[in-house]
Amino acid sequence: MLKIDLTSAAGFLPDDWFSSREAGLAQARTMLRDHSGPGGDFTGWVRLPEEYDREEFARIQAAAEKIRSDSQVLVVVGIGGSYLGARAVIELMGSADHRLARNAPEIFFAGNGLSTDALCELIDYLKDKDFSVNVISKSGTTTEPAVAFRIFKALLEERYGREGARGRIYATTDARKGALKGLADSEGYETFVVPDAVGGRYSVLTAVGLLPIAAAGIDAAALMEGAREAMEALDVPGADNPAWQYAAARNALYGAGKAIELLVGYEPSFRFFAEWWKQLYGESEGKEGRGLFPASVEFTADLHSMGQYIQQGARILMETVVRFRTSRRELLVPHDPDNVDGLNFLSGKSLQFVAEQAMRGTLLAHVDGGVPNLVVEAEARDERTIGQLIYFFEYACGLSGYLLGVNPFDQPGVEAYKQNMFALLGKPGFEARRAELELRL
Amino acid sequence: MLKIDLTSAAGFLPDDWFSSREAGLAQARTMLRDHSGPGGDFTGWVRLPEEYDREEFARIQAAAEKIRSDSQVLVVVGIGGSYLGARAVIELMGSADHRLARNAPEIFFAGNGLSTDALCELIDYLKDKDFSVNVISKSGTTTEPAVAFRIFKALLEERYGREGARGRIYATTDARKGALKGLADSEGYETFVVPDAVGGRYSVLTAVGLLPIAAAGIDAAALMEGAREAMEALDVPGADNPAWQYAAARNALYGAGKAIELLVGYEPSFRFFAEWWKQLYGESEGKEGRGLFPASVEFTADLHSMGQYIQQGARILMETVVRFRTSRRELLVPHDPDNVDGLNFLSGKSLQFVAEQAMRGTLLAHVDGGVPNLVVEAEARDERTIGQLIYFFEYACGLSGYLLGVNPFDQPGVEAYKQNMFALLGKPGFEARRAELELRL
Numbered sequence: 096m097l098k099i100d101l102t103s104a105a106g107f108l109p110d111d112w113f114s115s116r117e118a119g120l121a122q123a124r125t126m127l128r129d130h131s132g133p134g135g136d137f138t139g140w141v142r143l144p145e146e147y148d149r150e151e152f153a154r155i156q157a158a159a160e161k162i163r164s165d166s167q168v169l170v171v172v173g174i175g176g177s178y179l180g181a182r183a184v185i186e187l188m189g190s191a192d193h194r195l196a197r198n199a200p201e202i203f204f205a206g207n208g209l210s211t212d213a214l215c216e217l218i219d220y221l222k223d224k225d226f227s228v229n230v231i232s233k234s235g236t237t238t239e240p241a242v243a244f245r246i247f248k249a250l251l252e253e254r255y256g257r258e259g260a261r262g263r264i265y266a267t268t269d270a271r272k273g274a275l276k277g278l279a280d281s282e283g284y285e286t287f288v289v290p291d292a293v294g295g296r297y298s299v300l301t302a303v304g305l306l307p308i309a310a311a312g313i314d315a316a317a318l319m320e321g322a323r324e325a326m327e328a329l330d331v332p333g334a335d336n337p338a339w340q341y342a343a344a345r346n347a348l349y350g351a352g353k354a355i356e357l358l359v360g361y362e363p364s365f366r367f368f369a370e371w372w373k374q375l376y377g378e379s380e381g382k383e384g385r386g387l388f389p390a391s392v393e394f395t396a397d398l399h400s401m402g403q404y405i406q407q408g409a410r411i412l413m414e415t416v417v418r419f420r421t422s423r424r425e426l427l428v429p430h431d432p433d434n435v436d437g438l439n440f441l442s443g444k445s446l447q448f449v450a451e452q453a454m455r456g457t458l459l460a461h462v463d464g465g466v467p468n469l470v471v472e473a474e475a476r477d478e479r480t481i482g483q484l485i486y487f488f489e490y491a492c493g494l495s496g497y498l499l500g501v502n503p504f505d506q507p508g509v510e511a512y513k514q515n516m517f518a519l520l521g522k523p524g525f526e527a528r529r530a531e532l533e534l535r536l
Numbered sequence: 537m538l539k540i541d542l543t544s545a546a547g548f549l550p551d552d553w554f555s556s557r558e559a560g561l562a563q564a565r566t567m568l569r570d571h572s573g574p575g576g577d578f579t580g581w582v583r584l585p586e587e588y589d590r591e592e593f594a595r596i597q598a599a600a601e602k603i604r605s606d607s608q609v610l611v612v613v614g615i616g617g618s619y620l621g622a623r624a625v626i627e628l629m630g631s632a633d634h635r636l637a638r639n640a641p642e643i644f645f646a647g648n649g650l651s652t653d654a655l656c657e658l659i660d661y662l663k664d665k666d667f668s669v670n671v672i673s674k675s676g677t678t679t680e681p682a683v684a685f686r687i688f689k690a691l692l693e694e695r696y697g698r699e700g701a702r703g704r705i706y707a708t709t710d711a712r713k714g715a716l717k718g719l720a721d722s723e724g725y726e727t728f729v730v731p732d733a734v735g736g737r738y739s740v741l742t743a744v745g746l747l748p749i750a751a752a753g754i755d756a757a758a759l760m761e762g763a764r765e766a767m768e769a770l771d772v773p774g775a776d777n778p779a780w781q782y783a784a785a786r787n788a789l790y791g792a793g794k795a796i797e798l799l800v801g802y803e804p805s806f807r808f809f810a811e812w813w814k815q816l817y818g819e820s821e822g823k824e825g826r827g828l829f830p831a832s833v834e835f836t837a838d839l840h841s842m843g844q845y846i847q848q849g850a851r852i853l854m855e856t857v858v859r860f861r862t863s864r865r866e867l868l869v870p871h872d873p874d875n876v877d878g879l880n881f882l883s884g885k886s887l888q889f890v891a892e893q894a895m896r897g898t899l900l901a902h903v904d905g906g907v908p909n910l911v912v913e914a915e916a917r918d919e920r921t922i923g924q925l926i927y928f929f930e931y932a933c934g935l936s937g938y939l940l941g942v943n944p945f946d947q948p949g950v951e952a953y954k955q956n957m958f959a960l961l962g963k964p965g966f967e968a969r970r971a972e973l974e975l976r977l
Contacts, residue, residue, distance in 0.1 A: 175840025194634050194642065195657040201635065207837040209891035211863040212917070213804045216636040238894075239836055241877040242887065245870045278876045296841075354795055354852060355829055363654045374841030381845025388796055388850060389842075390831045395680055396648040398953055399616025400737075400815030401830075404822025406949030409829065411795060422652035429686045435719045436682040440963050446683065449961060450650035453679075455977055456956030464952065476653070508847030511905065512839055515897030520890060522881050536896055 096328045097483050099337040103458045103468035104344055104413070112347035113334055116498060120339050121332055123497035127490070128330075130292075132497055134504025139292025140489060143300055144322035144482075151287060152315075155302055158265055158285060159309035163200060166227040166263070170217070170247055171307045172206035173231035174239045176295025176374060177267075181307035183371035184299065184481055188313050191363040198311045206230075206243030214243065221250065227263040229310070231303055233289045235268060235275025238516070267302045294504055296374045297489055300482075314478045321482025329490050338487055341469060342494035345413065348467055349387050349499075354411040356387040361394050361418065361450060362476065368417075372488055379496045379503035386499065387413075395453050406464040414461060415469045417484065418454060419476050422447045537769045538924050540778040544899045544909035545785055545854070553788035554775055557939060561780050562773055564938035568931070569771075571733075573938055575945025580733025581930060584741055585763035585923075592728060593756075596743055599706055599726055600750035604641060607668040607704070611658070611688055612748045613647035614672035615680045617736025617815065618708075621926075622748035624812035625740065628922055629754050632804040639752045647671075647684030655684065662691065668704040670751070672744055674730045676709060676716025679957070708743045735945055737815045738930055741923075755919045762923025770931050779928055782910060783935035786854065789908055790828050790940075795852040797828040802835050802859065802891060803917065809858075810834075813929055820937045820944040827940065828854075836894050847905040855902060856910045858925065859895060860917050863888045 101108075126132025127141050162169050171178055182204055189196035203217055228251060230244045251260035266279040267287040279286045287302030298304060300322055309315045329338045345356060356376070358369045369391035380386035392401050405412060428449065430442035441449060458468050471487070474480045496503025518525035518532055542549075567573025568582050603610050612619055623645050630637035644658055669692060671685045692701035707720040708728040720727045728743030739745060741763055750756045770779040786797060797817070799810045810832030821827035833842050846853060869890065871883035882890060899909050912928070915921045937944025959966035959973055 174837060179841060190654070190657055192634060192644070192654075192657075195661055203633070207840075208802070208804060208834065209836050209887055209894055210803050210805075211865055211867045211887045211891070213631070213633075214887065215865040215867055216631055216633075220636055236877045236879070238879065238890070239840075241879055242869055242882070242890065245872055245877070245879075246867070249870050274876050274878065278874075354850060361649070362651050363649060364651075370841065377842050377845035377849070381849030383848065384851055386845060386849045388831070388845065388852070390829070393649065395650050395953075396615060399648070399680075399950065400620060400811065401818050401822075402953065403947045403949045404818035404827060404829065406952050407824065408818065408822025408827045409795060410825055411829070424652055424656040426652045426655055426687070428683055429690050431686055433719075435715050436677045436686070437715065438677070438679065438682055438686075441683070441961060444961075446650055446652045446655065449679070449683065450652070452960035453650055453953070453957045456958075456960050456973070457953040459973055459976060460952035460956050464949065506844045508844045508905070509840065511847050511901035512836075512843065512894070512898040515901050516894045517897075519893035519897050520882060520885075532897070532900055535900060 096324060097337060097474070097480070097487055098472045099340050100470040100472060101340060101344055103462050103470065104348070106462065107351065107467035108344060108347050109351070113340070113343050116343040116346060117334075119498050120343060120494055123494045124330075124332060126497060127493050133502035137292060137294045137297070137504035138493065139290055140297040140300070141493070142326070143293065144319055144326045144486060147300070147319065148288070151302060152305070154285070155287060155305050155309055155315065158306060162227050162310045163312070165225060166200045167224040168221060168226040169200045169202050169307065169310050170221070170226055170228045171202060171204050171231065172228060172240045172243050172247060173204070173303070174207040174237060176298050177231040177240070177303055178204045178207050179367070179371040179374055180299025180304040180485070183368040184304065184308050184313065184318065185311045186367045187364050187476065187481055188478065189311070189364065191366050200310065202307055202311050205247070206240035209239060214246065218246070218250065227265065229265045229267060229306055230275065231267040231289070232275050233269050233295075234273045235278065238513070265306060267306060296378050299371070299485055317478035318482040321479035322486040324479070325483040325486035325490070329487065337471075338491040338494060341415075341471070341491045342498055344469055345387060345415070346495060346498045348413045352411065353413040353467070354388060355413070356389055357405070357412060357414045358389065358391040359394055359414050359416040360391070361454060363393060364476070365417065366391070366393055375488060375492050378506050379492050380499055380501060382501050382508065385501065394457065395450075398457065405461060405466060410465045413467045413469070415471060416454070416458070417471045417473060419473050419480070421475045423476060537765060538778060538915070538921070538928055539913045540781050541911040541913060542781060542785055544903050544911065545789070547903065548792065548908035549785060549788050550792070554781070554784050557784040557787060558775075560939050561784060561935055564935045565771075565773060567938060568934045574943035578733060578735045578738070578945035579934065580731050581738040581741070582934070583767070584734065585760055585767045585927060588741070588760065589729070592743060593746070595726070596728060596747050596750055596756065599747060603668050603751045604753070606666060607641045608665040609662060609667040610641045610643050610748065610751050611662070611667055611669045612643060612645050612672065613669060613681045613684050613688060614645070614744070615648040615678060617739050618672040618681065618744055619645045619648050620808070620812040620815055621740025621745040624809040625745065625749050625754065625759070625922055626752045627808045628805050628917065629919065630752070630805065632807050641751065643748055643752050646688070647681035650680060655687065659687070659691065668706065670706045670708060670747055671716065672708040672730070673716050674710050674736075675714045676719065679954075706747060708747060737819050740812070740926055758919035759923040762920035763927040765920070766924040766927035766931070770928065778912075779932040779935055782856075782912070782932045783939055785910055786828060786856070787936060787939045789854045793852065794854040794908070795829060796854070797830055798846070798853060798855045799830065799832040800835055800855050800857040801832070802895060804834060805917070806858065807832070807834060816929060816933050819947050820933050821940055821942060823942050823949065826942065835898065836891075839898065846902060846907060851906045854908045854910070856912065857895070857899070858912045858914060860914050860921070862916045864917060
């Protein structure tokens with residue numbers, strides 16, 4: 096199981112950082128277990144790694160196999176929690192540079208924005224490739240994925256005929272109601288479920304995340320098994336529980352005036368895992384004028400861009416480092432007889448060793464600069480470990496949100512831009528609001 | 537020329553936000569022009585778009601042509617300012633997804649981190665491809681690029697022989713001294729100059745950025761021409777100067793308690809331009825315990841992840857939106873006879889129109905939520921406009937740093953991790969520090 100090392104935060108935490116929060120954590124644990132806290136209707140993710148639908152899981156694996164057999168590309172249409180988890184896992188298991196990842200089929204994420212040029216590029220790319228579409232939307236009416244789905248559905252029908260298209264569209268949506276569910280039933284698409292009790296940002300271990308992940312050739316069962324291990328380990332109350340430690344420490348640091356939490360990775364492939372984490376924490380805690388602002392950096396690259404600010408800028412930062420103990424491969428620093436760069440003291444050492452010392456040196460430097468560091472220690476960049484990481488961050492987020500005193504499972508602020516957008520787009524029923532907004536603009 | 541629209545920030549700015557800063561801006565302008573302010577030795581970028589070395593520029597174009605003729609891949613080895621500018625421009629002109637960009641040659645950035653797996657993936661990828669290397673380092677001794685260069689140099693020599701490798705290595709480095717310059721001279725590599733008077737984060741319009749940019753098939757002359765237009769326009773003092781407006785407004789908002797500036801793009805391809813901007817502002821202003829923390833988001837995607845925090849989290853945010861007025865292509869929302877998703881009120885409208893209303897609606901929503909928005913209005917996603925944007929942000933950063941009262945051209949905090957890393961790596965001469973650090977760890 097993963098661990099958390101608080102050594103580099105100790106000097107910034109008050110003596111009672113844990114003891115004063117222990118009762119609150121115990122209460123949060125109960126609320127998560129019993130679904131009895133604020134937002135309890137959306138805590139279906141808590142037991143998910145054990146209680147998931149095995150029959151659906153088998154259908155996911157079979158659909159993934161079919162996609163792998165008949166498609167060069169899988170287009171995943173979804174926004175927010177409907178794509179971030181899958182993208183996070185697929186990149187972290189593969190590469191941030193999709194030219195290097197060589198997934199078969201290649202996975203593209205679309206319908207998560209409104210860029211004309213980005214969508215046109217993908218349409219061009221698909222011209223000479225067999226592809227399938229996984230459309231992911233609880234309601235089927237969210238603007239970005241709905242518009243993209245109209246386009247890709249039309250492309251599929253043009254290419255394969257209406258009947259052929261039906262066999263290449265997979266709909267992950269509400270179990271019973273909604274626009275997409277209705278369409279899927281009438282067209283006969285294979286469907287998977289976005290459970291009612293699991294919000295978007297907690298949905299990566301449902302069909303929402305698992306179908307694209309499995310289609311990319313990743314072992315979804317091992318991912319679930321890692322999550323299940325974490326679920327069991329993190330259910331044990333007390334000061335040794337890494338999720339309790341993380342939730343308490345970040346809450347204490349927030350209370351001590353830190354305003355920003357930087358998630359730090361040392362692998363380029365970690366970038367979108369950090370994006371997933373930003374939604375998880377930002378959307379769960381950023382409300383009622385509160386919450387640590389979630390940001391992320393990639394080290395050592397960003398030590399040469401954001402490093403100056405972290406070392407000496409406004410002292411409102413804390414960092415959470417996710418460290419993988421091992422690399423998959425080994426690479427040794429070559430010897431240079433001329434020692435042009437003066438680095439022969441590294442000759443024959445592994446790059447992993449160099450990275451390790453960079454991380455240790457950075458921890459000390461940032462502590463000296465006034466930035467507390469929490470270190471999440473994970474084993475390897477594999478499915479089981481990533482499953483642990485996912486559940487760890489989800490569970491700690493639930494605890495942390497309850498410690499903060501907010502409902503970690505709602506997102507009332509996401510509606511504001513949508514309502515304005517609908518009005519400005521001329522949606523029937525929004526005429527009064529439209530007039531009012533146009534006046535302001 | 538680009539403009540800045542302050543409408544959505546007006547309600548958050550004190551009445552004297554500009555007038556009280558006008559004298560400071562005038563003084564900053566003089567210091568930048570005369571190189572007479574703090575860090576004045578590093579203000580060679582101010583007149584660069586007009587006074588660059590034409591002979592070297594022609595050599596850059598010729599080298600780019602040679603690379604395009606004999607290489608399927610160009611590996612750019614550099615860290616921080618030695619890669620971010622080029623990557624920003626290449627992605628913004630192309631695509632954030634390199635599978636879609638189809639640059640010929642393909643460009644890869646390496647030596648900007650210490651990930652074993654990422655480096656191994658690239659080495660594998662190069663196995664069956666002709667490639668060249670552009671190594672970019674003022675000194676030639678920075679650990680990350682130096683280690684990577686050892687590896688790629690050895691690969692080239694193995695593949696093409698020592699003589700063949702010489703014709704495929706391009707060194708962008710100090711004009712006279714340093715480890716890389718010495719090696720390049722003795723081996724006979726073609727060299728380009730990292731000017732003494734231009735710091736890394738301001739170097740994209742020197743050979744540092746221009747060689748990879750030109751090799752990617754981007755019109756470097758048009759980029760320089762855009763920058764020159766901005767240079768002339770922004771040299772005119774007064775309240776209509778967009779750089780003066782931006783510098784004054786962000787300084788006033790910082791003074792009013794905002795702690796984080798979010799750079800907002802609506803194109804996925806904008807992601808690394810935001811990373812370049814983060815280095816520019818974070819490294820220039822994040823010192824002496826001060827400075828807005830620079831972060832970035834991609835809309836509308838991140839309205840479904842960070843949108844909740846922005847709308848209702850801690851009220852310490854301001855946003856700067858970079859908006860491109862036009863798309864390159866046009867895409868219409870298809871009509872659906874069944875109107876399953878209820879979006880037929882958009883049928884036949886362009887996706888660009890939908891994006892435009894999303895942006896307008898978001899501006900109003902965020903203002904209502906207490907987040908001031910500045911909008912930088914750029915024409916098109918082309919070289920000339922991007923040249924304008926680069927110079928605009930550079931020049932405004934110089935002004936802004938002087939308004940803040942810091943030296944915007946040093947980065948004293950970047951050394952801390954390096955010194956620790958050297959000690960922990962066992963570099964000769966760091967023995968005492970090593971012992972001390974190992975005790976702490």
